[in-house]
Amino acid sequence: MLSEYLPIAILAALALLFAVGSLVASGLLRPHRPTPVKLSAYECGNDPVRLPRGERFSIRFYVVAMLFIIFDIETIFLFPWAVAARELALFGLIEIAVFIALVFVAYVYVWKKGGLDWAGGSLTPIEAEAASEAPGPREEVGIRAG
Amino acid sequence: MVRLPLVLLFSAVLFSAGVYGVLARRNAVMVLMAIELMLNAVNVNLVAFATALRDVVGQVFALFVIAVAAAEVGIGLAIVILLYRTRESINVDEVNLLRW
Amino acid sequence: MTPDLDLVPFVPELVLVAAAIVGLLYEALARGPRYPVHLAVALAGIVVASGATLALWRYGGDPTVLAGAIATDRLAVLARLTVLGAAFCGLLLGTHAIERDPAAARGEFFPLLLFATTGMTLIVAAADLIVVFLALEVLSLSLYVLTGLPGRRAASEASLKYFLLGAFSSAFFLYGVAMVYGATGTTRIPEIANALVGRTGEQGLALLAAALLLIGLGFKVSAAPFHMWTPDVYQGAPTSVTAFMSAATKVAAFAALIRVFDVGLQALRWDWTPLVAALAAVSVVLGSVLAIAQADVKRMLAYSSVAHAGFILTGLTASNADGIGASLFYLIAYSAMTIGSFAVVGVTTTRGEDRTDLDAYRGLYRRDPHLAAAMALFLVSLAGVPPTAGFIAKVGVFGAAIGAGYVWLALLGVLASVAAAYVYLRVIVLMFMVEPEEALVSDPAPLPRIAIAIGAAIVLVLGLFPGLVTDLVRSAAVLRW
Numbered sequence: 240m241l242s243e244y245l246p247i248a249i250l251a252a253l254a255l256l257f258a259v260g261s262l263v264a265s266g267l268l269r270p271h272r273p274t275p276v277k278l279s280a281y282e283c284g285n286d287p288v289r290l291p292r293g294e295r296f297s298i299r300f301y302v303v304a305m306l307f308i309i310f311d312i313e314t315i316f317l318f319p320w321a322v323a324a325r326e327l328a329l330f331g332l333i334e335i336a337v338f339i340a341l342v343f344v345a346y347v348y349v350w351k352k353g354g355l356d357w358a359g360g361s362l363t364p365i366e367a368e369a370a371s372e373a374p375g376p377r378e379e380v381g382i383r384a385g
Numbered sequence: 386m387v388r389l390p391l392v393l394l395f396s397a398v399l400f401s402a403g404v405y406g407v408l409a410r411r412n413a414v415m416v417l418m419a420i421e422l423m424l425n426a427v428n429v430n431l432v433a434f435a436t437a438l439r440d441v442v443g444q445v446f447a448l449f450v451i452a453v454a455a456a457e458v459g460i461g462l463a464i465v466i467l468l469y470r471t472r473e474s475i476n477v478d479e480v481n482l483l484r485w
Numbered sequence: 486m487t488p489d490l491d492l493v494p495f496v497p498e499l500v501l502v503a504a505a506i507v508g509l510l511y512e513a514l515a516r517g518p519r520y521p522v523h524l525a526v527a528l529a530g531i532v533v534a535s536g537a538t539l540a541l542w543r544y545g546g547d548p549t550v551l552a553g554a555i556a557t558d559r560l561a562v563l564a565r566l567t568v569l570g571a572a573f574c575g576l577l578l579g580t581h582a583i584e585r586d587p588a589a590a591r592g593e594f595f596p597l598l599l600f601a602t603t604g605m606t607l608i609v610a611a612a613d614l615i616v617v618f619l620a621l622e623v624l625s626l627s628l629y630v631l632t633g634l635p636g637r638r639a640a641s642e643a644s645l646k647y648f649l650l651g652a653f654s655s656a657f658f659l660y661g662v663a664m665v666y667g668a669t670g671t672t673r674i675p676e677i678a679n680a681l682v683g684r685t686g687e688q689g690l691a692l693l694a695a696a697l698l699l700i701g702l703g704f705k706v707s708a709a710p711f712h713m714w715t716p717d718v719y720q721g722a723p724t725s726v727t728a729f730m731s732a733a734t735k736v737a738a739f740a741a742l743i744r745v746f747d748v749g750l751q752a753l754r755w756d757w758t759p760l761v762a763a764l765a766a767v768s769v770v771l772g773s774v775l776a777i778a779q780a781d782v783k784r785m786l787a788y789s790s791v792a793h794a795g796f797i798l799t800g801l802t803a804s805n806a807d808g809i810g811a812s813l814f815y816l817i818a819y820s821a822m823t824i825g826s827f828a829v830v831g832v833t834t835t836r837g838e839d840r841t842d843l844d845a846y847r848g849l850y851r852r853d854p855h856l857a858a859a860m861a862l863f864l865v866s867l868a869g870v871p872p873t874a875g876f877i878a879k880v881g882v883f884g885a886a887i888g889a890g891y892v893w894l895a896l897l898g899v900l901a902s903v904a905a906a907y908v909y910l911r912v913i914v915l916m917f918m919v920e921p922e923e924a925l926v927s928d929p930a931p932l933p934r935i936a937i938a939i940g941a942a943i944v945l946v947l948g949l950f951p952g953l954v955t956d957l958v959r960s961a962a963v964l965r966w
Contacts, residue, residue, distance in 0.1 A: 423653075423656035456626060
């Protein structure tokens with residue numbers, strides 16, 4: 240039973256050995272002659288303007304991630320159907336067609352509502368910050384992607 | 386062959402870790418991840434039972450749970466973004482407009 | 486290989502989903518003013534679904550169809566009709582809210598409400614724990630979004646709280662389902678019942694499962710001590726959504742609770758009825774006492790909803806047809822009262838900004854006698870004073886509890902009712918005895934008035950002629966599987 244996992248264990252061990260070995264070997268073999276220029280962080284040849292600590296990603300990434308999760312996971316219903324497609328025959332085909340049609344409705348909705356627009360879609364955190372500092376109630380706060 | 390009680394213990398520990406995460410974490414996204422951990426602990430349980438019972442229902446159920454968990458993450462992220470846009474914070478402790 | 490497909494008992498859900506999808510596509514593709522079409526589609530969906538449900542009352546086929554997924558008994562029919570009635574009123578209130586405040590309006594309200602209703606009608610008929618879980622998620626996910634739909638700060642905070650605690654409770658429910666599956670080897674509720682009657686070996690696992698399932702469903706029905714989300718969500722959500730979910734979610738979750746515990750875990754009833762009794766006692770006391778301290782009407786009604794969850798649980802301690810029937814009657818009566826009172830709150834709110842504090846009710850009688858009279862009726866019914874539906878409902882659940890030997894619980898319920906009466910009477914005094922501070926005018930819009938009239942009519946009719954539904958409730962309380 241356990242022997243079936245032996246190749247995986249060997250592969251894992253080899254991968255670990257290679258990674259550690261490369262680091263150790265390069266550390267031992269390379270010459271070590273630091274200068275201030277060499278030690279400075281590489282950012283297009285200039286000193287970094289500010290540290291990227293806690294830098295926020297654009298909120299657009301979250302929208303894309305959200306949509307990806309939802310549509311990606313739908314495939315888990317396609318795999319079991321694909322395995323048993325021949326036995327399920329026409330009945331299974333109709334079932335899966337209904338399922339895909341329902342997912343397609345969601346896709347049409349997201350598309351038409353602008354959830355897939357990268358440029359025109361959402362506010363960046365900075366824009367949101369600026370907008371929230373503006374006086375008066377802000378009404379455009381709904382999530383476009385739903 | 387892994388024995389069933391061990392798997393059940395493992396999933397119970399995972400579930401408890403998720404519960405702890407929900408109660409202890411202050412960041413809404415972290416709480417969301419802790420809830421996912423709880424759902425996946427249940428998945429481990431379901432698959433373990435399905436194997437022990439030689440029954441396929443548990444595995445089917447696990448697939449449904451994965452899909453539902455994805456939908457939940459989608460909704461959760463959407464709500465977090467909504468709150469972030471109105472509040473500039475996703476710290477659960479700062480969600481305090483409604484208090485008794 | 487074509488499974489035997491008897492879709493007839495599933496038609497209400499199919500109709501609702503179809504209407505929701507039409508609404509979703511319309512929202513995505515149409516331009517210009519859209520709410521009349523949305524409302525027409527959604528109302529048509531609900532009316533057709535109600536008709537299909539009514540036709541199921543005399544359904545003569547198998548107890549479960551679609552490979553054991555859907556139950557065809559009368560509990561499912563009656564609970565579905567209650568949910569659909571709540572959805573009908575919720576639609577009217579939501580449309581009014583959209584007309585009043587176009588800035589916060591979202592056309593997604595209509596499809597989301599229909600999806601939530603689908604989840605609720607599905608969960609009351611679900612005979613397989615997988616379907617119960619899926620329906621629970623469908624209704625919960627829709628409600629999370631409905632709560633946050635206006636996008637304002639209070640609504641989005643309420644939405645996040647509801648989501649985090651709701652997902653947390655779903656995980657507990659799911660863990661319970663997995664335990665039941667491990668203990669009995671099946672997820673079909675009737676087969677679970679048979680497995681538990683036959684065997685004794687895995688009873689420990691099944692007991693653990695019962696506790697976890699009770700936690701999960703306790704959150705959804707907002708029974709104390711799992712009620713923490715209720716006041717915040719009820720207050721932060723748009724009032725129309727609060728009205729809908731306070732009634733419909735309770736009906737749906739309680740129907741699921743009845744099916745899971747009184748059918749599936751019937752063999753363990755000596756073990757789980759004390760747990761239910763404890764939940765009932767805590768809910769009744771906490772809900773009644775905390776309602777007294779509230780200065781906001783929506784929060785007050787939220788704590789009142791916790792107390793009422795306790796009263797319904799009191800009926801379920803009997804775990805027989807009497808108790809189930811009393812609880813069903815209570816659910817119908819409570820739906821009418823809570824939708825009516827939140828509808829009044831929604832109309833009184835209208836004065837530029839939201840007014841849900843108690844002061845907004847000062848002298849309501851002078852400003853709008855009809856509205857004040859309707860609110861008084863709902864409050865009196867919530868307090869359980871005859872001749873209203875609330876009184877008959879309370880008598881029913883206390884009688885069932887006493888019949889099952891839980892005399893202390895019934896006594897506690899009576900005491901808590903007396904204490905809670907103060908809460909409701911305080912508002913009535915404010916409405917009738919105090920002069921209005923400012924010249925406030927309540928919203929004369931017709932749609933909420935229709936919902937209020939429906940609620941008031943049901944409260945009065947059930948209070949004066951309870952015999953009209955007693956037979957229906959009795960035959961729905963006989964579960965067959």
